[in-house]
Amino acid sequence: IEQKTTLKPKVAIVLGSGLNSLADELQKPCVIAYKELPHFVVSTAPGHQGNLIFGYLDDVPVLCMQGRLHVYEGYSLETITYPIRVMAALGIEKLILSNAAGGIDIDFAVGDLMIISDHINFMGRNPLIGANETEFGPRFNDMTFAYDRELRGLAHQTAEELGIKLQEGVYLACTGPSYETPAEIRMFRSWGANAVGMSTVPEVIVAAHCGLKVLAISCISNMAAGILDQPLTEEEVLA
Numbered sequence: 001i002e003q004k005t006t007l008k009p010k011v012a013i014v015l016g017s018g019l020n021s022l023a024d025e026l027q028k029p030c031v032i033a034y035k036e037l038p039h040f041v042v043s044t045a046p047g048h049q050g051n052l053i054f055g056y057l058d059d060v061p062v063l064c065m066q067g068r069l070h071v072y073e074g075y076s077l078e079t080i081t082y083p084i085r086v087m088a089a090l091g092i093e094k095l096i097l098s099n100a101a102g103g104i105d106i107d108f109a110v111g112d113l114m115i116i117s118d119h120i121n122f123m124g125r126n127p128l129i130g131a132n133e134t135e136f137g138p139r140f141n142d143m144t145f146a147y148d149r150e151l152r153g154l155a156h157q158t159a160e161e162l163g164i165k166l167q168e169g170v171y172l173a174c175t176g177p178s179y180e181t182p183a184e185i186r187m188f189r190s191w192g193a194n195a196v197g198m199s200t201v202p203e204v205i206v207a208a209h210c211g212l213k214v215l216a217i218s219c220i221s222n223m224a225a226g227i228l229d230q231p232l233t234e235e236e237v238l239a
Contacts, residue, residue: 001037001090005030007054009061012092014068014203016099019219023066026055034067039082041075043067052083063092070199072177077127081206088136088210094151095207097216100237101197102180102224104189105169110223113159114167115152116216119201120193123175127202128209137209146208151215169194171218173201179232185224196224 007030015022023029034040034050043050051066065087069080087095103112132139152168159166172188174180176198180188188196195218207214221237 001032001052001086004032005054007061007063008091009054009063010091010093011060011096012063012065012087012094013096014065014098016068016097016199016219019098019100020049020066023049023051023053023064026053026057026062026064029053029055037086039079041069041079043069044073063087063090068199068203071123071175071202072198077123077125077202078130081127081202084203084206084210084212085133085136088207088212093212094148095203095212095214097200097203097214099171099197099200099216099218100221101171101195101218102185102222102232103194103220103227104172104185104196104224105167105194106227108167108194108220108223110220112167112220113164114169114171114195114218114220115155116147116171116195116200116218117152117168118147118170119204120170120172120188120191121201121205122172122188123201127206133209137211141209143205143208146204146214147216148213151213155215155217167194167220171200171216172196174198180225182225185227188224195220 032052035042049067053064053066069075156166170193172193200216204214
């Protein structure tokens with residue numbers, strides 16, 4: 001990667017489902033396809049292009065991950081979080097994650113943006129299982145402040161200045177690819193989850209292990225199963 005670009009960004013952005021177009025706004029882009037990089041795998045999810053893009057957003061140097069990797073694609077948690085390790089090794093300090101999520105909170109509406117304040121890992125596995133990478137972080141890392149308070153406050157302040165309504169809440173991650181059942185959604189709501197999706201949590205766990213400051217934002221692309229009397233579709237999420 002360092003042979004392909006001299007840019008040394010401190011901020012990285014992971015673009016979720018339907019959100020790849022932000023990368024098109026980067027000035028002076030340097031595009032590196034995942035398939036060109038050792039140990040990176042190709043993103044097969046709809047709406048995920050599979051590029052690392054270095055460039056500038058409003059004169060700020062950034063690294064964009066255009067398309068993420070998911071457990072439901074058949075990849076291990078270690079594989080899908082490998083790019084986060086690479087980001088840390090490249091000198092990234094702040095990580096902004098985005099995703100499309102189903103709204104569990106009945107006060108949410110489709111199109112809302114939710115700042116993630118905490119998460120529930122319902123994937124049944126942790127990406128840090130196995131030999132600890134001591135050069136990145138400790139064997140047992142704390143998750144109390146995984147979602148940086150300062151960055152969340154800055155997001156709220158900026159949204160207010162721009163007239164954008166923000167929600168805030170707890171994100172619950174499942175493996176997918178099946179959407180959740182209405183019974184599961186009722187259970188998740190009783191646990192305190194506000195939104196549900198199939199990504200983000202493994203990346204946040206590894207980012208916290210590496211000492212990165214994280215801001216994560218869910219776009220509520222649909223209301224979760226059982227809230228509305230209609231089936232869920234992939235097309236609705238991407239739209």
